[in-house]
Amino acid sequence: MNNLITKPTELSLNILSEYISKGDIVIDATAGNGHDTLALAKLVGLEGTVYAFDIQEIALQKTKTLLEQEGYISRCILILDSHNHMKEHIPYSQIEKISTVIFNLGYLPNEEKRITTTLETTLPAVKQALELIKVNGVVAITMYDGHPSGKAEKEGLLKFSKELPAKEYHAAYISLINQKNQPPELIFITKKKSIANYDKSR
């Protein structure tokens, strides 16, 4: 692939495209304006499904409008809820069948900056995402540390990722070190073997 290393949000999607096949089930944990949801919808094809979460109605409305305009709405399920409840919305039969979960953290561009992702909910959401992905699936996180809560979120996620057991996961951290204006940084976590310690009572 040419231009693999590009701006972080595109770089993340470039890497994810290697993990997603037609018919896959994937999750966008932060729908926002819907750009990532749309990119995932294209990658999963007609038989695939994208679950997209956001806590703001305006974000899901923007995502819905974009998906309708582009003709991809029928393969997407939009959920107005925090991503730390994602397991409650995903059918039990799909646990460890999800190929990708993407988090693009921070706030909705051009909207209320007060409403932003925080470590308090992001960390449990990432833990759930790691339970949901299949072996060789990936969790991708785009982090912005230009604001105080983003800095704490990034530090917490890096600490968590570094401490993941190496027998079960590969965790990678990508930082574009020569760019201006604090570009986002990326974490990718892939699952090496089934953990199967999820709540079997569901």
Ligand SMILES: C[S@@+](CC[C@H](N)C(=O)[O-])C[C@H]1O[C@@H](n2cnc3c(N)ncnc32)[C@H](O)[C@@H]1O
């Ligand atoms: C940077 S934007 C996402 C950009 C989006 N992926 C796109 O392609 O346009 C971050 C989004 O996360 C949402 N968000 C904040 N806290 C959340 C939470 N706990 N659960 C789900 N979404 C959340 C915000 O409402 C915002 O829309």
